[in-house]
Amino acid sequence: MRNLFAAVLIAVSAHSAWADGLESLEAFVKTVHSGRAEFSQVVTAPTREGQAARSKTSSGTFEFSRPNRFKFIYKKPFEQSIVADGQTLWLYDTDLNQVTARKQASALGSxxxxxxxxxxxxxxxxxDFTLTAAPDKDGLQWVLATPKTKDGQLQSVRVGFLAGEKPASxxxxxxxxxxxxxxxxxxxxVEVNPSLPPDTFRFTPPKGADVIRQ
Known part of the structure; x- marks a missing residue:
């Protein structure tokens, strides 16, 4: 899987900046029930001795409907789909014509x-996460999320919101x-709370695709 997941203004005071970041996350979860956006993703591998950092860029579209449906469509440089329909998490690699299906409840926690x-x-x-506010940076309010489970593949996540946007963007x-x-x-x-058709998050494995269920 090539692209699975295979995301400020200087604060007047540290306390107020941190509160704003956590409040933005809480407002986002409470008030943004659906969304649509375009995205670009830069993946940077860790530096190794004698080697410069290497990075790869991809782009696509993202849609979600809270609480348990979302869709990432990678368009460049390779086509790939990641779809959660509420029951199953589907990963489809177009070039390989391969689908991986996992039970969503056990796949999405942290x-x-x-x-x-x-x-x-x-x-x-x-x-699932320890949430702490991080200092504002690059015009964004940040929240650091650290998984409580230590045996996973995720070390940490930072979520950035546009400062001052209502609802939180x-x-x-x-x-x-x-x-x-x-x-x-x-x-x-970014579109906040768009009306998304019921079949937006429906995924049917393409004919002839190799389907792997985990």
């Missing part, structure tokens, strides 16, 4: 998708995995 699209409320997030997602690989998703053309 994942970046839970932070921005799957969780119904802040309490649900706090069951998602702008970036920065993911650090256990191997030191960093992935930054930047969102643009």
């Amino acid at each position: 994942t970046p998708a839970a932070l921005i699209a799957a969780a119904p409320d802040l309490r649900a997030l706090q069951a 998602l702008a970036a997602l920065e993911i650090l995995d256990s191997f030191g690989q960093r992935s930054l998703l930047s969102f643009s053309k």
